[in-house]
């Protein structure tokens with residue numbers, strides 16, 4: 347009942363799709379994978395734009411497609427909102443006309459809520475040709491939401507925007523995910539968008555699901571690690587805001603029982619749930635507990651893995667995986683020289699050090 351089940355088999359061109367995945371019925375699920383992996387085809391099956399040869403699609407207890415019982419709800423009756431890469435607004439309709447297109451039962455309260463969420467009031471009387479790319483996408487999202495869908499499908503909605511415009515639209519998407527009780531399935535191949543937006547991730551390759559789960563759990567698996575360049579090598583944590591130190595403008599985040607991290611002060615309420623990204627390059631390792639140091643975060647941990655950035659090249663930096671608590675791992679990037687001098691090996695107890703100033707608000711995303 348409280349999930350979205352997508353199970354189907356279909357041959358499209360050279361790709362043999364064989365998908366069987368269950369997606370949570372809330373928050374943002376990112377469908378992630380390289381170009382041609384099958385991301386768009388997956389959401390098109392949910393929307394009814396692709397009809398699979400075999401399978402079952404169920405959204406919140408409603409069967410949209412079942413090959414066995416011959417159910418195939420037509421697209422316009424599926425209660426599915428769809429936002430494409432390009433906004434696909436009607437050029438001869440004003441923003442208001444575009445927003446209300448497809449609305450069968452007017453609901454002023456809902457209309458005003460969506461206008462506020464996406465900040466569309468001042469655009470209502472403009473025409474698409476008078477809007478920026480980011481504004482067009484906000485209107486397209488509003489139009490999809492005004493039809494009161496049971497699920498919102500978004501196919502790389504930021505792909506056609508350049509970085510400044512992406513940054514302009516992203517906060518709206520973050521805000522939307524917190525404010526509307528609606529599952530969003532978000533196709534992307536951007537790690538940046540993934541970290542900012544996704545609660546859950548489904549990684550697709552050649553028409554098959556290679557990983558599915560909460561982002562923090564999948565982040566460290568081979569399904570995603572192959573996407574990370576060395577500058578993006580990092581650890582992801584779910585954390586809650588435990589306290590503020592107003593005097594020193596710092597906030598304390600709880601990563602696990604007895605594992606706290608001081609970061610630059612965050613303007614969010616206590617106990618907020620956050621996602622935090624700690625770059626491996628900002629973590630150093632000490633064998634003894636440093637006593638007189640400027641570094642605020644000194645976390646007892648154990649070495650569980652040492653991997654080379656480039657196997658066989660001993661001169662390069664290495665990545666050390668440290669266990670902070672059960673199922674809480676932190677990556678440190680150090681030189682091969684430091685690894686040898688500290689005689690690091692699996693099972694060794696060490697201290698991880700992270701500067702309080704190295705984790706900034708850019709590395710922290712509010713989840714609730």
Ligand SMILES: Nc1ncnc2c1ncn2[C@@H]1O[C@H](COP(=O)(O)OP(=O)(O)OP(=O)(O)O)[C@@H](O)[C@H]1O
Pocket residue numbers: 358359360361379380381382383384385386387388535
């Ligand atoms: N209607 C179709 N007919 C034939 N082949 C198709 C059709 N739709 C998709 N395919 C093939 O299925 C594969 C997956 O395509 P899809 O568009 O779903 O990938 P994608 O992951 O969304 O890619 P991109 O990120 O480039 O949009 C590709 O090899 C594509 O050529």
